[in-house]
Amino acid sequence: RKEVEQDPGPFNVPEGATVAFNCTYSNSASQSFFWYRQDCRKEPKLLMSVYSSGNEDGRFTAQLNRASQYISLLIRDSKLSDSATYLCVVPSPGNFVFGPGTRLSVLP
Amino acid sequence: NAGVTQTPKFQVLKTGQSMTLQCAQDMNHEYMSWYRQDPGMGLRLIHYSVGAGITDQGEVPNGYNVSRSTTEDFPLRLLSAAPSQTSVYFCASSYQDRNYEQYFGPGTRLTVT
Numbered sequence: 001r002k003e004v005e006q007d008p009g010p011f012n013v014p015e016g017a018t019v020a021f022n023c024t025y026s027n028s029a030s031q032s033f034f035w036y037r038q039d040c041r042k043e044p045k046l047l048m049s050v051y052s053s054g055n056e057d058g059r060f061t062a063q064l065n066r067a068s069q070y071i072s073l074l075i076r077d078s079k080l081s082d083s084a085t086y087l088c089v090v091p092s093p094g095n096f097v098f099g100p101g102t103r104l105s106v107l108p
Numbered sequence: 109n110a111g112v113t114q115t116p117k118f119q120v121l122k123t124g125q126s127m128t129l130q131c132a133q134d135m136n137h138e139y140m141s142w143y144r145q146d147p148g149m150g151l152r153l154i155h156y157s158v159g160a161g162i163t164d165q166g167e168v169p170n171g172y173n174v175s176r177s178t179t180e181d182f183p184l185r186l187l188s189a190a191p192s193q194t195s196v197y198f199c200a201s202s203y204q205d206r207n208y209e210q211y212f213g214p215g216t217r218l219t220v221t
Contacts, residue, residue, distance in 0.1 A: 004150065034209070043198055043212035044151070087150065095167055096141065096210070098150035
């Protein structure tokens with residue numbers, strides 16, 4: 001099993017839709033988790049940090065399930081500007097493991 | 109406050125050539141790292157540093173060297189470029205270690221022919 005796996009996507013959704021991405025990880029000792037957003041041909045930028053059971057920031061909600069070792073990202077009321085690739089990131093000893101990313105396209 | 113800067117933005121090398129990718133940050137971050145990003149794969153850690161004078165290998169270190177003589181700078185050297193090193197390279201820094209938010213530079217697109 002890969003260290004970090006994500007829904008392969010792409011997700012094509014209409015404006016205003018709610019969309020959820022899943023990320024599973026193998027290192028049960030990981031304590032912190034991150035969702036980064038990466039626009040085409042740009043550097044990744046932090047979207048949310050997740051240190052306990054979850055986090056909410058406006059239209060974005062991240063949830064952590066330690067027992068099942070997965071993190072989800074929920075985006076409500078999708079905007080055209082949400083179109084990007086979303087990267088799940090799990091720190092581990094000696095590394096900072098990025099998932100392959102899930103691409104989201106929000107359509108008008 | 110420029111954040112994390114990288115030079116050059118684009119580079120084409122011939123097989124066997126060497127070069128240095130520059131990375132600098134002005135946030136006084138202790139932790140710095142280099143990643144490569146290839147299509148269909150996540151970012152992979154090449155080397156990292158937890159402070160001046162201290163470096164360590166990441167997941168894919170072969171063919172690359174680093175040094176950290178100052179807090180601000182963390183150059184990545186390609187010793188003898190190979191086509192397999194064609195990739196986008198990102199430098200990142202964070203306050204203390206990888207459990208804190210990482211700030212990324214704009215990337216260097218490298219092609220090795």
